[in-house]
Amino acid sequence: MTKDESLLSGVSALFTEKTLEESLRNATGENEVQVLGWDFGDASKKGDGYLSVISRIKVNGTAGGKPIQISLVVKSMPNNLARRKTFRSNEFFYNEVTCYTEIFPKFQEFVKSKNAGDLLMVPRCFAALTDGENDYLVLEDVISIGFQPLARQNSLQVQECRLILKALARLHAVSFAYKDQKKEEFQRIANRLIETYFTPKLYDWYKGFQTLIINMAKDALAKEYPGSEAEKRFNSWTGRELYDKSIDFCNRVTAPTSVITQGDAWAPNFMIRKTDREYPDALALDFQLARCASPALDVSFFIYTCTEKPLRDGHYDEFLKLYHHELGRSISMLKSDPEKLYPWDTFMNEVQEQSIHGINFALETAPGVSLDESEAFDMDSIEGDEPVDVSVIWNLKNLKTKKSRCRLAETIMHAVEKNYI
Numbered sequence: 001m002t003k004d005e006s007l008l009s010g011v012s013a014l015f016t017e018k019t020l021e022e023s024l025r026n027a028t029g030e031n032e033v034q035v036l037g038w039d040f041g042d043a044s045k046k047g048d049g050y051l052s053v054i055s056r057i058k059v060n061g062t063a064g065g066k067p068i069q070i071s072l073v074v075k076s077m078p079n080n081l082a083r084r085k086t087f088r089s090n091e092f093f094y095n096e097v098t099c100y101t102e103i104f105p106k107f108q109e110f111v112k113s114k115n116a117g118d119l120l121m122v123p124r125c126f127a128a129l130t131d132g133e134n135d136y137l138v139l140e141d142v143i144s145i146g147f148q149p150l151a152r153q154n155s156l157q158v159q160e161c162r163l164i165l166k167a168l169a170r171l172h173a174v175s176f177a178y179k180d181q182k183k184e185e186f187q188r189i190a191n192r193l194i195e196t197y198f199t200p201k202l203y204d205w206y207k208g209f210q211t212l213i214i215n216m217a218k219d220a221l222a223k224e225y226p227g228s229e230a231e232k233r234f235n236s237w238t239g240r241e242l243y244d245k246s247i248d249f250c251n252r253v254t255a256p257t258s259v260i261t262q263g264d265a266w267a268p269n270f271m272i273r274k275t276d277r278e279y280p281d282a283l284a285l286d287f288q289l290a291r292c293a294s295p296a297l298d299v300s301f302f303i304y305t306c307t308e309k310p311l312r313d314g315h316y317d318e319f320l321k322l323y324h325h326e327l328g329r330s331i332s333m334l335k336s337d338p339e340k341l342y343p344w345d346t347f348m349n350e351v352q353e354q355s356i357h358g359i360n361f362a363l364e365t366a367p368g369v370s371l372d373e374s375e376a377f378d379m380d381s382i383e384g385d386e387p388v389d390v391s392v393i394w395n396l397k398n399l400k401t402k403k404s405r406c407r408l409a410e411t412i413m414h415a416v417e418k419n420y421i
Contacts, residue, residue, distance in 0.1 A: 180337075303358060
């Protein structure tokens with residue numbers, strides 16, 4: 001293990017040995033720390049984390065006079081300027097750093113004051129910077145404490161879905177109770193987030209890519225369910241109409257039922273750890289699309305991007321009930337009244353109204369779910385220093401296999417059957 005400072009500057013011009021010292025202090029709670037060396041390992045695969053670069057670092061040092069090694073995950077801005085500008089990395093970084101440095105610390109303090117255990121399961125943040133150019137976020141490597149990622153391509157099993165829905169419910173519950181008991185402070189921190197995906201000014205950025213994924217969905221429906229009600233209903237929507245629905249739902253910051261949501265609730269953004277208890281732990285990460293909005297957005301996003309028809313047919317209603325039960329249980333643990341804050345009928349009304357948002361992301365994640373690693377996009381192949389149209393990078397073709405086409409078509413069919421679209 002060496003002190004190769006070029007590795008640190010490769011993360012960010014402002015990522016230095018002092019950053020590692022700060023991380024040691026925050027990881028151990030000791031003021032007297034010394035960094036003895038560090039090793040880097042590349043944590044990003046081609047096609048993963050297009051908004052940022054992810055590295056794993058092991059740091060050897062001393063804390064309080066005792067030897068220690070900590071494992072870190074560091075998210076940083078892409079060095080490729082065209083990639084950074086194309087995907088507006090600075091805006092997404094701002095949101096995630098805001099979550100970890102301004103919102104979650106207040107939530108954790110609140111949960112602790114209620115003796116509510118591990119209701120808020122997110123990685124610990126040890127250091128962060130956001131200035132639009134040199135951004136980084138230093139998190140605990142939760143793999144080192146037993147958490148494991150879920151596969152990007154695979155649909156989840158019923159037990160994994162239950163775990164993640166419960167994790168979402170607990171995240172939302174903390175927000176509901178905090179808002180109930182500290183309303184002005186909640187609104188202040190909620191207003192610190194920016195909408196990174198669905199605003200009128202971003203439609204020109206998104207529409208080329210959206211055209212590709214809508215055409216992909218139309219092809220899947222035409223080949224697998226020609227002439228179906230789902231095909232007719234879906235084809236009656238324009239891309240702008242679909243986008244405008246999500247604009248509406250994602251910008252209700254002051255609505256009574258709006259809470260801090262994860263925003264990007266598909267399988268790769270959760271990790272699971274087996275425990276001695278009956279059920280494993282589930283942890284949420286990646287809050288670059290975090291927003292203050294209805295919990296129904298996260299629920300519909302998760303179900304429509306991470307399940308296939310047999311699972312929905314057998315468990316959809318159960319999943320909604322399980323989520324809402326865990327939400328109520330967790331709100332009660334935090335000394336607020338779940339029936340006052342988010343009763344079942346209110347939840348179901350928002351599921352009915354807003355689940356089309358989940359379809360918008362089912363369209364977007366379909367290629368990511370179906371591609372194997374050899375087909376993933378190399379984001380650093382973008383040339384030059386200026387942004388390019390997203391559709392040029394993701395020059396998506398129609399889904400190749402019957403299985404992948406059926407998965408997408410049947411997701412849309414479910415939404416049509418439920419009159420969500």
